[in-house]
Amino acid sequence: MTRILVSLLFAAGVAPALAQDFGRLEMVVPGGPGSGQDQAARAFEQAMKSERLISGAQITHVAGGGGMMAVSQFLTTKAGNGNAVVTQGAGHLSFPLSNKTPVSLNDVVPLARLAGEYELLVVRSESEFKTIDDVIAKYKANPGAVVWAAGARGSTDHLFYALISKAAGVEPKRLNYLPHANTGDIVAAVLGGHAHVGAGGYQDFVSQVQGGRMRVIAVGSPERLPGIDAPTLRERGLDVVVTNWRGVSAHPTLTVQQLDRLSELFEKMAKSSTWKKMLVERGWNDLYLDRKGYAAFMKSEQARVHAVLEDLGMAVK
Amino acid sequence: MDTLAALAQGFAVALSPSILMWALIGVTLGTAVGVLPGIGPSTTVALLLPATFGLEPAAAFVMFAGIYYGAQYGGSTASILLNTPGEAGAVMTAIEGNAMARAGRAGPALATAAIGSFIAGTIGTIGLTFLAPWLAEAALKLGPAEYASLMVLALTTVSALFGASLARGLLSLFLGLLLGTVGLDPQLGQPRFAFGVMELLDGIDTVIVAVGLFAVGEAMHVAARFRLISESIYAVGGSLWMSGADWSRSWRAWLRGTAIGFPIGALPAGGSEVPTALSFATERRFSKHPEEFGKGAIEGVAGPEAANNASAAGALAPLLALGLPTSATAAMMLAGFQQFGIRPGPLLFDTKPEFVWGLIASLYIGNTALLILNLPLIGIWVRLLRVPRPWLFAGILCFSVLGAYTLNGNTVDVGILLVIGLLGFGMRVMKVPVVPCLLGLILGPMFEQQMRKAMMVSLGDPSVFVTRPISLVFLLLAAAFLLAPIIFRANPNRRRP
Numbered sequence: 001m002t003r004i005l006v007s008l009l010f011a012a013g014v015a016p017a018l019a020q021d022f023g024r025l026e027m028v029v030p031g032g033p034g035s036g037q038d039q040a041a042r043a044f045e046q047a048m049k050s051e052r053l054i055s056g057a058q059i060t061h062v063a064g065g066g067g068m069m070a071v072s073q074f075l076t077t078k079a080g081n082g083n084a085v086v087t088q089g090a091g092h093l094s095f096p097l098s099n100k101t102p103v104s105l106n107d108v109v110p111l112a113r114l115a116g117e118y119e120l121l122v123v124r125s126e127s128e129f130k131t132i133d134d135v136i137a138k139y140k141a142n143p144g145a146v147v148w149a150a151g152a153r154g155s156t157d158h159l160f161y162a163l164i165s166k167a168a169g170v171e172p173k174r175l176n177y178l179p180h181a182n183t184g185d186i187v188a189a190v191l192g193g194h195a196h197v198g199a200g201g202y203q204d205f206v207s208q209v210q211g212g213r214m215r216v217i218a219v220g221s222p223e224r225l226p227g228i229d230a231p232t233l234r235e236r237g238l239d240v241v242v243t244n245w246r247g248v249s250a251h252p253t254l255t256v257q258q259l260d261r262l263s264e265l266f267e268k269m270a271k272s273s274t275w276k277k278m279l280v281e282r283g284w285n286d287l288y289l290d291r292k293g294y295a296a297f298m299k300s301e302q303a304r305v306h307a308v309l310e311d312l313g314m315a316v317k
Numbered sequence: 318m319d320t321l322a323a324l325a326q327g328f329a330v331a332l333s334p335s336i337l338m339w340a341l342i343g344v345t346l347g348t349a350v351g352v353l354p355g356i357g358p359s360t361t362v363a364l365l366l367p368a369t370f371g372l373e374p375a376a377a378f379v380m381f382a383g384i385y386y387g388a389q390y391g392g393s394t395a396s397i398l399l400n401t402p403g404e405a406g407a408v409m410t411a412i413e414g415n416a417m418a419r420a421g422r423a424g425p426a427l428a429t430a431a432i433g434s435f436i437a438g439t440i441g442t443i444g445l446t447f448l449a450p451w452l453a454e455a456a457l458k459l460g461p462a463e464y465a466s467l468m469v470l471a472l473t474t475v476s477a478l479f480g481a482s483l484a485r486g487l488l489s490l491f492l493g494l495l496l497g498t499v500g501l502d503p504q505l506g507q508p509r510f511a512f513g514v515m516e517l518l519d520g521i522d523t524v525i526v527a528v529g530l531f532a533v534g535e536a537m538h539v540a541a542r543f544r545l546i547s548e549s550i551y552a553v554g555g556s557l558w559m560s561g562a563d564w565s566r567s568w569r570a571w572l573r574g575t576a577i578g579f580p581i582g583a584l585p586a587g588g589s590e591v592p593t594a595l596s597f598a599t600e601r602r603f604s605k606h607p608e609e610f611g612k613g614a615i616e617g618v619a620g621p622e623a624a625n626n627a628s629a630a631g632a633l634a635p636l637l638a639l640g641l642p643t644s645a646t647a648a649m650m651l652a653g654f655q656q657f658g659i660r661p662g663p664l665l666f667d668t669k670p671e672f673v674w675g676l677i678a679s680l681y682i683g684n685t686a687l688l689i690l691n692l693p694l695i696g697i698w699v700r701l702l703r704v705p706r707p708w709l710f711a712g713i714l715c716f717s718v719l720g721a722y723t724l725n726g727n728t729v730d731v732g733i734l735l736v737i738g739l740l741g742f743g744m745r746v747m748k749v750p751v752v753p754c755l756l757g758l759i760l761g762p763m764f765e766q767q768m769r770k771a772m773m774v775s776l777g778d779p780s781v782f783v784t785r786p787i788s789l790v791f792l793l794l795a796a797a798f799l800l801a802p803i804i805f806r807a808n809p810n811r812r813r814p
Binding site for chain 1: 770
């Protein structure tokens, strides 16, 4: 009875007055200060504040465990808290599929997918490989001879390579994959010629590409990306599309009204002009999906990632 | 000359009174937070970075430089006075620095650390001014094979830290190597020794081990022996200032430390642990007073402190010239740049020269502000030792636990800290040196990872380690380091080193 009353109240007055009444947003971020997740969370805060959607944000950093430490802490500390979300990205979906973890993204409620970057392939400018076709030809002839550098094993970068390998008709297990702890190391390995190919988002390489030190040889997007002079993988006969997406989820104990209020907040932000401007500035793609869309995406993405991990022999039994 | 004119322009911007005030505030804050045990420079910078938000860029960078240098210096103060390094790079300072403090020579130890840091920072910043693009380019040529061989060199130098007993030293080193295997295998992604504990998947944090072995272990040791030792052991005697002999023994060590620290810091996988360990081992091998090591040899403080600061300056070369953050602090700086929409990379020197030179000028100013502020304060810092030890070590324990918790925001780390602390206590009681353990933990995984990467790139051919010239040089140096004492000893005409 009270619940109905509350929902009536929400419908009647509180929801339209969201701007003033939301208060502080609490974000649990799986990563340290300065990490990609932290930058995304700070961007949400900045956009919401300048759109006057919230009074402020409190960001808690919980690094480690492939993002699952953050999920686990979120679950234990934010029960029933309608102002709290946990942020996540593509890597956090795949980690529990290749490692035994006590929690996964299935334990939280998807709220919205917001932004991301398409994966792409780079080589250094003096590389023997001029095009993606050169790389694939060499790889098919002698799989071990191409050294592919990117993030940790099982990361989105690694899965991107595995999908390319499969599309090229080579068993993904044969990838000579060189894992790195951070983006700086990947750039250094490619620039130094210690690896032949690098993968990541455009923002990871943009200063090298503009400085003439690296070339993008293919993008993993459905269509060519503005400002990037490179074909899509699809154009070259490799049907691979991979995004490194970012999204937010809520606590499973929340009521429908609480969930509505939170998803409305993120929807308003995602549709605001401030956010659209920030996406352009930061070179992020608008990947907004609402609660339903995000939940469906998570489900299909989990199935796809699981299949790739099985090909790599990394899936948890 | 263009470079000098640009630098002069940078100074002109940075030298206004209001900006100098920010430099002093930064240095003071940085020192105050950096001196807390368990909170090293990169954590300090992370904690204080938001304080620079909202300032105009010039003020923000000067304050940032101040915080950074202050944190470095605060960290060495804690190492020397309390034997509680907050970061792996400060561990080497703790060995001889704390021995000096116990011998009543805390003042000269702090002074040689401050002046050595200043000199290394100055030389490093000058090197950065003129060599950054070239150095960054050269560093890229080093690949996994070279890094693996550099780690071999660093591991051989650990033997210089064993003290009297080879068996105890090796025990400690292998304990560290064992701890280093915990976590996800970097190449295959399989968990090792994690026992299903999620918090162990990322391995055991070196900061936690450093703080556990040193701060917590030391606190337990002091508590256990409290009634057995007199208070006077920590009392300060003698001059607060460096004597003539201190100066003549320090300056060469400062220069050697700088020469080791700056180039290694510029390597994408350099860091501060390897150069400080190499510097300490060098000082020990070439000292004219080897008998003083372990009892407070000033070279053992001067060299590593200089190497630490020079490596920090070196780490800015790849950051500014290529946009590669190669250390935790450099990564924090990158985040700081981004708030002003500045993206370091090959084009930065061309597109934003005023920013680069402004930053370099800020580093000079921060470095100088630190020296001016801290030399007169040495007398006050030293008084920290007069705090009754039960209070002092209760405070250290408290901050250590706090530091371990804030690192990743989880309580498992606190548990690990206490277990490692007990281990550190046990090692002290058994007279097992703790430093080889810490270096094993740091160097072991780095060696493993680089060696395996080198083998992947070479398609399983182990000859890469000797056919690549730089790698070969590192391996020969390592061999020389191990064999030198044996050869010298065999030659009766030569004075024993």
